[in-house]
Amino acid sequence: MEGYYMKAPRGTQDLLPGTTEKWQYVEEKLVELSRKYHYKEIRTPIFEHTELFQRGVGDSTDIVQKEMYTFTDRGDRSLTLRPEGTASVVRAFVQNKLFGSPNQPTKLFYFGPMFRYERPQQGRMRQFVQFGVEALGSADPAIDAEVLALAMSCYQELGLKSLKLVINSLGDMESRTNHRNALINHFEPHKEELCSDCQTRLQQNPLRVLDCKKDRNHPAMETAPSILDYLNDESKQYFEQVKQHLDHMGIDYVVDANLVRGLDYYNHTAFEIMSDADGFGAITTLSGGGRYNGLVEELDGPETPGIGFALSVERLLMALEAEGIELPIDDSLDCYFASLGERASQEAVSLMFQLRQAGIQVDKDYQGKKFKAQFKAADRLQAKYVIVLGDEELDQGIVNVKKMETGEQTEVAIDQLVSHIQNELQGGN
RNA sequence: GCGGUUGUGGCGAAGUGGUUAACGCACCGGAUUGUGGUUCCGGCAUACGUGGGUUCGAUCCCCAUCAACCGCCCCA
Numbered sequence: 001m002e003g004y005y006m007k008a009p010r011g012t013q014d015l016l017p018g019t020t021e022k023w024q025y026v027e028e029k030l031v032e033l034s035r036k037y038h039y040k041e042i043r044t045p046i047f048e049h050t051e052l053f054q055r056g057v058g059d060s061t062d063i064v065q066k067e068m069y070t071f072t073d074r075g076d077r078s079l080t081l082r083p084e085g086t087a088s089v090v091r092a093f094v095q096n097k098l099f100g101s102p103n104q105p106t107k108l109f110y111f112g113p114m115f116r117y118e119r120p121q122q123g124r125m126r127q128f129v130q131f132g133v134e135a136l137g138s139a140d141p142a143i144d145a146e147v148l149a150l151a152m153s154c155y156q157e158l159g160l161k162s163l164k165l166v167i168n169s170l171g172d173m174e175s176r177t178n179h180r181n182a183l184i185n186h187f188e189p190h191k192e193e194l195c196s197d198c199q200t201r202l203q204q205n206p207l208r209v210l211d212c213k214k215d216r217n218h219p220a221m222e223t224a225p226s227i228l229d230y231l232n233d234e235s236k237q238y239f240e241q242v243k244q245h246l247d248h249m250g251i252d253y254v255v256d257a258n259l260v261r262g263l264d265y266y267n268h269t270a271f272e273i274m275s276d277a278d279g280f281g282a283i284t285t286l287s288g289g290g291r292y293n294g295l296v297e298e299l300d301g302p303e304t305p306g307i308g309f310a311l312s313v314e315r316l317l318m319a320l321e322a323e324g325i326e327l328p329i330d331d332s333l334d335c336y337f338a339s340l341g342e343r344a345s346q347e348a349v350s351l352m353f354q355l356r357q358a359g360i361q362v363d364k365d366y367q368g369k370k371f372k373a374q375f376k377a378a379d380r381l382q383a384k385y386v387i388v389l390g391d392e393e394l395d396q397g398i399v400n401v402k403k404m405e406t407g408e409q410t411e412v413a414i415d416q417l418v419s420h421i422q423n424e425l426q427g428g429n
Numbered sequence: 430g431c432g433g434u435u436g437u438g439g440c441g442a443a444g445u446g447g448u449u450a451a452c453g454c455a456c457c458g459g460a461u462u463g464u465g466g467u468u469c470c471g472g473c474a475u476a477c478g479u480g481g482g483u484u485c486g487a488u489c490c491c492c493a494u495c496a497a498c499c500g501c502c503c504c505a
Contacts, residue, residue: 004478004479004494004496007495007496010495010496010497061503062503062504063503066430114505116504116505119430119431119501119502120497121499121500122499123504124504124505130505197502261504262503262504283504283505285504285505286505288505311505312504315505316505338463338464340463370457371463371464372463372464372465373458375464375465376464376466378464378465379465379466380465383465390463391463392463402465407464407465409464
C-alpha cells in the first residue's frame with residue numbers, strides 16, 4: 001500500500017482543466033446573480049470551533065453526531081472543518097456586529113468548500129462546494145420569497161428546466177411544540193410496528209418519522225397530524241404571505257407537509273429544490289434552506305430573524321449534465337507561434353511578451369516540435385491565428401499571420417504585429 | 430455505519446495458472462525543401478490498485494486492505 005498518499009483522500013477530487021472552466025463559469029453566474037439581488041460576499045474561515053456547530057447546527061443532527069471532521073490543534077483546541085455555511089456566517093455576523101450596520105437586513109452570500117464525513121456516492125462528496133445566501137434581520141415574508149426566487153434563479157439562469165420547488169412551513173416554536181406532541185401521541189400506540197430508526201426518531205425528532213421511507217406505507221402515516229394543521233394563526237398567515245409572493249412572481253411550487261430539513265435551526269419557511277431530470281441518480285435534492293429565527297440568539301447575538309439557503313455546485317453541474325446543457329465556454333486561443341530555427345524561436349519569446357502585454361492570448365511550442373507539428377498543436381489548441389516566423393521573415397523584418405479559420409495568410413511588419421492582431425481580433429468577432 | 434459491482438499502460442479495452450500481456454484512442458516521427466484534415470508507414474510507454482496466501486509458478490484462485498462506482502441512511 002505504498003503510495004496511498006498519492007491519491008486524493010476518499011470523497012475528494014481534483015478539478016482539472018476542462019472542468020475548472022465550467023466551475024468558473026458557474027461561479028461567475030452565481031456571483032452576478034447575487035449582485036442583482038444585492039447580496040454581498042462574505043468569506044469566513046474554513047474551520048471553526050467545534051462548539052459553534054454543535055450549538056448552531058444542533059447536537060441531535062446527523063451532521064454533528066457522525067459527519068464532522070473534527071481535530072485538535074497544537075493549542076489543544078477542538079476545531080472542525082465546516083460542514084455547512086450558516087453557523088459560520090451567523091458567528092461572523094455576531095462577532096463583527098453587523099447587526100449594528102444601518103443597512104438591514106444584512107444580505108450575504110458565500111462560496112466555498114464544506115466537509116462532511118460520509119460515504120461517497122453520486123452527488124455526495126466529503127469535500128464539496130456550496131454557494132449559499134443568508135438574509136439576517138428581517139421577518140418579512142417578502143424576503144423569504146426573495147430568497148426562494150434567488151435560489152430558483154441560480155438554476156434557471158443556467159438554462160435548467162427540470163426543477164421542482166418544494167416548500168413547507170415548520171411554524172414557530174409554539175406551533176412546532178404542539179405538532180410534536182400530537183405526533184408523539186399519534187405514533188406512540190404504533191411504536192412497536194415502526195422501524196428501529198423511527199422508534200428513536202419518535203423521541204428525538206418525531207417530525208423525521210414522517211419522512212421515513214421504510215415506514216412510508218404504514219397506515220398510521222396517512223392519518224398522521226400534519227404540521228400545517230398545527231400552525232397557529234401567526235405562522236399560518238406568514239406562510240400564506242410567502243406563497244402569495246411566489247404566486248405573484250409566477251414561481252411554481254408544491255407544498256409538501258412532510259418536508260423536513262436535517263438541521264435543527266429551521267422554523268417557518270423550509271424548502272428544497274429538486275431535479276426531475278432523467279438519470280439524475282438517487283440524490284435529487286439540489287439545494288435546500290429555510291428560515292432560522294432564533295439561531296442568532298442561540299449563538300449569543302441579539303434577537304435577529306434570518307433565512308437562507310445553500311446549493312451544491314457539484315449537483316448543479318450534475319443537473320446541467322443530466323439536462324444536456326452545454327455551457328458557452330470559449331476554449332480557443334488567440335495566437336500561436338510557429339517558428340523555424342533558434343533565432344526565430346528566441347524572437348518569438350519577446351514578441352509574445354509584447355502581445356501579452358497588449359492583452360492578447362498567445363502561446364508557442366516548448367517541446368522542440370517540428371514546424372508541421374507546431375501547426376498541428378495550434379489546430380488542436382483552437383488557435384485563431386498562427387504567427388509564422390522563420391529566417392526568411394526575420395531577415396525581412398516581417399511575420400506571416402495565418403488566419404486558421406479561412407487559411408488566408410498575410411505578411412505583417414514585426415513592429416505592426418500587435419496592432420494588426422488587435423484589429424483582427426476586433427474585426428473577427 | 431451497512432449492502433452490491435468493480436480495479437490491466439495517459440484514456441478505453443481484450444486476455445491466460447507458465448517463454449517477449451493483444452488491440453483501439455492519444456502522443457511522437459516519417460511519406461524529398463517551412464503550414465492544420467484524411468490516409469499509409471514507423472515509434473512510444475515504471476500496465477495487471479496494494480499486501481499477504483495457495484502453487485514448482487499467478488495478472489488470472491483465496492483472504493485482507495485501499496479506492497472508485499451504485500444503492501441504503503441522511504443530506505447539498
